[in-house]
Each structure stands twice: as C-alpha cells, then as structure tokens.
Amino acid sequence: MKKINYGDHGKSLSKPNTNLYKKEGMSQVIKSLPNLYLRHSSRSIFHRYVSSAGGDITRPALTPGSDILMQHLKNATTPRVVLKIVNEHYSIMNSKHIMQALRSLFDLQKCGSSDVSTNEILRHPDFNKLCRKLKFQSGVIELNETIEALKVISYVGVPSNSTIVQVLLQLIRQDINSLNLHHVIFLDFLVGQFNSSPLVEAFRMALPIIFEIHLPVKIDKRNVTHLAEYLHYASKVDLSKNSIKILVDALLESTEELDGKTAKSIIWSLTDMDPTEYFAPLLDKAINDLLIHIDELNYTDLESTLSKMVHKYTKKHSYFYNETFVDTCVNYLIDHDLGFKYGVYALRKIGRITHVNRYLLDYVSKKALEDPTCVTNADASDIYSIVIAMSLTSYRPLHWDNLKDLIVRKKQLASENKREIIWIRFMASLCLLDIYKLDVITKALNSDYLNSLFKKGFNSDFENYFSIWQSIKINRPELVDILPSKYDPEQVIDSMKPIPEFPLEASLQKGLGSDQYVLTDLVSKIGHQIDHAILFRKGGYPVAVNKDVKFIEDIEVLEKNDLLLILGLRSVHYTLNTKELRGSVALSLKSLEVDGYSVLPVNLEIWESLSDFERIPYLMQEIKNKMDTDIAISENIGK
Incomplete structure (x- = not known):
C-alpha cells in the first residue's frame, strides 16, 4: 500500500527559542513568531508547495455541476460516500467544496453515522487527496475556515509535522491579530491535540500571551457565558493576575443571573486556580445562582462541584465552604433516593471538612438496614468513610445498633491497602464508636x-x-x-x-491578680495538651504554684485545694456547621474528668468576639460557674 504523506513533509523547523518569551514583551513575541520558526513566510511556503505539486492556487471555475456537488457533499450519509465523491470530483472541487467535505466527514464521524473508523479515514487515499487539495486551496479560505479545517485534520489524527498541518498553522499565524478570544481558546485546545513540533510549541507558548493582549480590547462584558468560558481558559493556562482580575470584575459587574451550567463553570474555574480572597464575592454569587437553578444540573455535576470546593477549603480560604450548598447537595441525594453508595461518597466528602448532616447519617443507616449486603460487600474505604462521619459527634443515627453490628462483624478490613485510609484515624474513630x-x-x-x-x-x-x-x-x-x-x-x-499561642493567659493573670497563679502550656501523661492550670483554696482564692511543672499529674494539690484545668478550644475542635465538640475532643475532656480533674473548655471564637472590657469578667464568671464558688477577682481589672 502506498505511504500516505498528507501532502509532503516540509523541511525540519528550527527549535523554538523559549527565552524570547521571557525576555521580550508580548507584542515582540508575536512579531517574532515568523522569524522564530520559518525561513520564509507562510505565503512563500504555500507557493513552494503548490509549485512542487504542479497545482494552481486560484479558485477553479464553477461548472454546471458544482452546486449539485455541494448538495451531494451535504447530503452524504457516511464517510465512505464523502470520500467517494472526493475521488470522483477531485478536479473540479473548489475551496467551498473542500470545506464541506471536511465538515461532512467530521459531523458524520462525530455523530456515529460512520461506516469506517477514524484511523481508516486517516489512511484512506481519497482523504489524502482531500488534504492535498486543501493545501492547494488554503490560500483562499477565510480564517474561520482555516481553523475549522485544522479542527477536522486534528480530529482525524493527521500528524503535526505533516505539510497540511504546517500550512494551516502558518496561515493562522499570519492572521494572528485577527483572532478573537474564542479563536485563541479553541486553537489552544487544537494544538494541545498535536504531538510536539517547533511550530506547535510556538503556538502553545504564544496563544496565552495573545489572549492577554486581546483581552482588554476584545472582551464582551455583556455576555456572561463568554466571560465564564474565558475564566475557564484562565484556569487552565498561566495568565497574569491582572487578566484574571479583568474577568472576575466583569463577571461581578454583570447583573445577569447565571444559569446552572454557567454558575457551575465559574465555580470549577475558581477552584482550579490558586486561591485568593478576591475570588470570594464571585464564588458567593455563582453558588447562590447555582442554588436557584440547581434543577438544571444532575447529581454528578453537583457531586463534582462539592468535591472541588471541599478539596479547596482551608481555614485560610474558608470562602470555599458554603453550608447551604453542602446541605442542598445532601438533600438532593436523599430526595432522589440515590442509594447507599452515593450516601457514603457524600459522607466522605463532608467528613473531610467536619460538616455534619444528621439526615445523611440517618439515610445511610436506613439503607444498611434495608440491605445489609451494602455493608458486608463494601470495601474498607467505604467503612472508613462511614466510621469517620459517625464518630464526628455524639449523635448516633436511626438504626445505629444494626449498622454498628454490621461493622463489628465485617471481616478482613485491614487486609485492603487503601491509600485514602489513615489507619490510626480509623482505629481512633472506631474506638469513639465503642468498636x-x-x-x-x-x-x-x-x-x-x-x-x-x-x-x-x-x-x-x-x-x-x-x-x-x-x-x-x-x-x-x-x-x-x-x-x-x-x-x-x-x-x-x-x-x-507545641500550642502556638495562649490568648487567655494575660486575661487570667490580670483577673486573678498575678502571673504566679496561672500555669501555662501543660500536658498529661496520656497525651492531653492543657492550656492553663489554676489552683484554688477555699473561698475561691488562687494559690501560687510551682512554675517548673510539665505534667498536670505532678502538680501538688493539697486536700483543701481544688485544681482547675482550662482548655482554649479553637475552631478545629468543633464541627464546621453545628459547632458541636468533635468526638475526639469530647473524649479527651471526659478522660480528664474520669481522672478527677475539673475541666473548663473555653470557646476561643466566642471569647475573642467579645469587647476587651468583657473578656476578663466572662472568664471569671465561667470559672465561678465551673467551681461552684465565688472567685476572688483582682481589684486591678479596670485599671
């Protein structure tokens, strides 16, 4: 079989000088593209190809059958028919016929109305003829048609170093300033499909730069769908902060309500970029509009959106968490009765950020009651997700006894080596559930x-x-x-x-009258970290203590004295939405109390929200309530 060349390979092109992009400005980069990758202009190369093939770049004169030919190409029902038409009418085909032939091949192959594989089209001699004809006529097709031709050539799988690909890319390069933003985005996608070559690499580097040059001038701020597409492109390439800001500002300025698909696209784009507080208002807007149009999306879209937000959430970037959205996703799952597996996946996601949804816990336990094989056949990572979610708080769902028994009887959990399972956490969570x-x-x-x-x-x-x-x-x-x-x-x-800071220390010292009464940064011999310890004698008077104590067990407590341990609890010690003590924290407090200690947990978020003059009285009142006695407060509090 004759080797198909898709119109002769050109000479090898020089390796791109990538340093130019770093040293020169954007306009210089574009200006330099012809010199970087070619010895001649694209038109010169085009004429050289035509000359070597004995072709003619002028549009062929229309014959009486030309319009009929166009109709035959449009009405072709299979790629074989298109290729046969090309074979029989090759000599009279003009640029419009060529484009229609390519368009028909693409549409028929894409929609499944094909009688040949894409690889067979690539190797078909009549497709090679079509490519040669396209090469001869490429000088008279418009920019949009050039890009469309490149799309079909890419789809079929023509190599990036073939003559036709090189010619089309050179023609696009020559009209680089005529590209609109959508052209740039689509071309970036197309060249991404080709194997590396000097010209392909040139486009890969240049297109984001061209996008940034055109963005301030060619952006249509009235079309939120287009703006969302531009933001998606920005999330996939390395655009400047200024360009991203232009897009974010434009989307925020728009008063148009986002449909579900567009809102989802914006959320995904923001979660795919390096987080910045500047994203918060746009993310909030997109989530609110997504909630309004949530019926426009399926659960796969919702679950993927939830996953992206959960993985992006941190204490520093807390705006990626939206309680209403999380609970809405859960409600969607339950309302549509998507089943045990989907319920477990949702538990896994929301458990990651310590979000608690009791309805979901009830739903999963109910599904386990209805079909015990859901648990007996589940893999270790599913059981892990259930256990983590169930142990977050003291709440135990409906049918918990049944679910607990199924987990207890589950065999060979530890035999599976799942990367997502942290075994020490698995064991600790099982202990919290008394398993x-x-x-x-x-x-x-x-x-x-x-x-x-x-x-x-x-x-x-x-x-x-x-x-x-x-x-x-x-x-x-x-x-x-x-x-x-x-x-x-x-x-x-x-x-x-060590605990990084002790915000209660100064207030306790001032409230009690001296730093000699307050021990700071202690531990227990079974792993508790204690912020402060205070010793009181009868009447609520603080007692000076030895400052060289490390373990609370080593504090000397006389029979007539009482020891109070104070724990400053941060947001990480509570569930994200319900603000309940996490199961492990509740256990820690309980174990201290079992050992006979009086323990006062102080919610630092609440305490720090108070005015300065309220903080010390608040602490003294909390101590008084815990010790059930009046506390001797320093007279210097207000001074």
Whole structure:
C-alpha cells in the first residue's frame, strides 16, 4: 500500500527559542513568531508547495455541476460516500467544496453515522487527496475556515509535522491579530491535540500571551457565558493576575443571573486556580445562582462541584465552604433516593471538612438496614468513610445498633491497602464508636507503622493515637495490654508541635491578680495538651504554684485545694456547621474528668468576639460557674 504523506513533509523547523518569551514583551513575541520558526513566510511556503505539486492556487471555475456537488457533499450519509465523491470530483472541487467535505466527514464521524473508523479515514487515499487539495486551496479560505479545517485534520489524527498541518498553522499565524478570544481558546485546545513540533510549541507558548493582549480590547462584558468560558481558559493556562482580575470584575459587574451550567463553570474555574480572597464575592454569587437553578444540573455535576470546593477549603480560604450548598447537595441525594453508595461518597466528602448532616447519617443507616449486603460487600474505604462521619459527634443515627453490628462483624478490613485510609484515624474513630476490631488495632498499632507515622510529625496523628489510649483506658481497660509500651504517650507527646499561642493567659493573670497563679502550656501523661492550670483554696482564692511543672499529674494539690484545668478550644475542635465538640475532643475532656480533674473548655471564637472590657469578667464568671464558688477577682481589672 502506498505511504500516505498528507501532502509532503516540509523541511525540519528550527527549535523554538523559549527565552524570547521571557525576555521580550508580548507584542515582540508575536512579531517574532515568523522569524522564530520559518525561513520564509507562510505565503512563500504555500507557493513552494503548490509549485512542487504542479497545482494552481486560484479558485477553479464553477461548472454546471458544482452546486449539485455541494448538495451531494451535504447530503452524504457516511464517510465512505464523502470520500467517494472526493475521488470522483477531485478536479473540479473548489475551496467551498473542500470545506464541506471536511465538515461532512467530521459531523458524520462525530455523530456515529460512520461506516469506517477514524484511523481508516486517516489512511484512506481519497482523504489524502482531500488534504492535498486543501493545501492547494488554503490560500483562499477565510480564517474561520482555516481553523475549522485544522479542527477536522486534528480530529482525524493527521500528524503535526505533516505539510497540511504546517500550512494551516502558518496561515493562522499570519492572521494572528485577527483572532478573537474564542479563536485563541479553541486553537489552544487544537494544538494541545498535536504531538510536539517547533511550530506547535510556538503556538502553545504564544496563544496565552495573545489572549492577554486581546483581552482588554476584545472582551464582551455583556455576555456572561463568554466571560465564564474565558475564566475557564484562565484556569487552565498561566495568565497574569491582572487578566484574571479583568474577568472576575466583569463577571461581578454583570447583573445577569447565571444559569446552572454557567454558575457551575465559574465555580470549577475558581477552584482550579490558586486561591485568593478576591475570588470570594464571585464564588458567593455563582453558588447562590447555582442554588436557584440547581434543577438544571444532575447529581454528578453537583457531586463534582462539592468535591472541588471541599478539596479547596482551608481555614485560610474558608470562602470555599458554603453550608447551604453542602446541605442542598445532601438533600438532593436523599430526595432522589440515590442509594447507599452515593450516601457514603457524600459522607466522605463532608467528613473531610467536619460538616455534619444528621439526615445523611440517618439515610445511610436506613439503607444498611434495608440491605445489609451494602455493608458486608463494601470495601474498607467505604467503612472508613462511614466510621469517620459517625464518630464526628455524639449523635448516633436511626438504626445505629444494626449498622454498628454490621461493622463489628465485617471481616478482613485491614487486609485492603487503601491509600485514602489513615489507619490510626480509623482505629481512633472506631474506638469513639465503642468498636474494637483486632485486625485494625493490629495494623494501626504496628511498631513500624507508628514509627513512620510519628516521624512525619502531624499533630492529628498524635491526637488520634492518644485518643486510642484514652478510649481503651476509660471504656475497655481489659484491652490495655494491647497498647504498645514502646510508644507511651508520656514520651511521645514531646514530639508534638507545641500550642502556638495562649490568648487567655494575660486575661487570667490580670483577673486573678498575678502571673504566679496561672500555669501555662501543660500536658498529661496520656497525651492531653492543657492550656492553663489554676489552683484554688477555699473561698475561691488562687494559690501560687510551682512554675517548673510539665505534667498536670505532678502538680501538688493539697486536700483543701481544688485544681482547675482550662482548655482554649479553637475552631478545629468543633464541627464546621453545628459547632458541636468533635468526638475526639469530647473524649479527651471526659478522660480528664474520669481522672478527677475539673475541666473548663473555653470557646476561643466566642471569647475573642467579645469587647476587651468583657473578656476578663466572662472568664471569671465561667470559672465561678465551673467551681461552684465565688472567685476572688483582682481589684486591678479596670485599671
């Protein structure tokens, strides 16, 4: 079979000088494109190709059958018919016929009305003829048609180093200033489909620069659909902050309500870029409009949107969290009764940001009651997601006893090596649910595993480890022998990152009259981190204490004295939406109280929201309520 060249390969092109893009301005980059990649202009190359083939670039004269030919091309029902027409009428085809032939091939192949594979079209001799004809006529087709031809050529799979691809790209390069923003975006997509070549790489580097040059001049601020498409492009390439700001401002200035598809596109684009507070108003607008048009989207769209926002959420970039949107996604799932698996996926996502939805917990437990195989056949990552979500707070859903029994009887959980499972967290969460599975315990408390875990130094891993100790000590003392003595919390806690600040310290010292009454930054021998400890004698008078104490167990407490431990709880200690104490924090408080300590948790978010003159009285009143006695308050508070 004769090798098909799609119109002769041109000479090899020189390697692009990428440093030019860094050193020169944008206009210079575009101006330099012809010199970078070609020895001659595109028109010169075009004439050289025509000359070598003995062709003629002028449009052929119309014959009596030309209009009929166009109709035949339009009405062709399969690619084979199109190629046959090309073969039989090759000599009289003009540029319009060529474009219609390409258009018909693309449409028929794309919609599935094809009797040949795309690869067969690529290798078909009549398609090669069509490409050669396109090469001869390419000088007289319009810019839009050139881009459309490149689209079809790309779709069929013609190599990037073929003559026809080079010719089309050169023609587009020559009309670079005539491109509109949509042209640039589509061309960026097309060249992304081609294998690397000097000219292809030139376009890949230049197109984002061209987009930025044209953006301030050619942007249509009245069309939010187009603006959303431009923002999507910005999220995929490295545009300047100024260009992104232009797009964000334009979308914010628009008073047009976004439809569901456009709102979703904007949210996805914002989550695909490096976060900045500047995005917050636009994200809020897009979410609100998405909620209005939520019926325009399917659950796959909603779930993907939720996933993107959840993965982008951090304390610093909290605007990626929208409580109403999260709960709306959950309600959609329940209302459409999408089933156990979708429910577990949703638990996994919202559990990641400690969002609690009791209706979803009830729904999943109900599905497990209706079909126990949902749990017995579930993989370890699904059970992990359920356990994490169920242990976030003290709430236990409907049919919890049934679900708990299914989890208890689930075999070989630890045999699956799932990357998403943090085994120390899995074990700690099971303990919070009063479930002690030997295989998970063995894996989570393995010496090699713990050693590698603690070397990473994440406080969350230490906290989960201490939760296991505290839970077993309180609820299952008969299992205490399984705890690894090599990693006793008394030694391990020194590896934790210290509490960074103690905002209550100065107010406590001033309220009680001296810094000698307030111990700061303490720990317990089973892993508790304590912000402050205060010793009181009868009558509510504070007692001076030894400042060289590290463990609360080492504080000397006389029979007539009372010791109060104060924990400054930050937002991370509470669930994101319901503001309930997280299960692990509640366990920590309970274990201290079981050991006989009086513990006062102080919500720092509430305390810091008070005016300065309210903070000390607030603390003193909280201490008074906890100790059930009047507290001797310093007379210097108001001074």
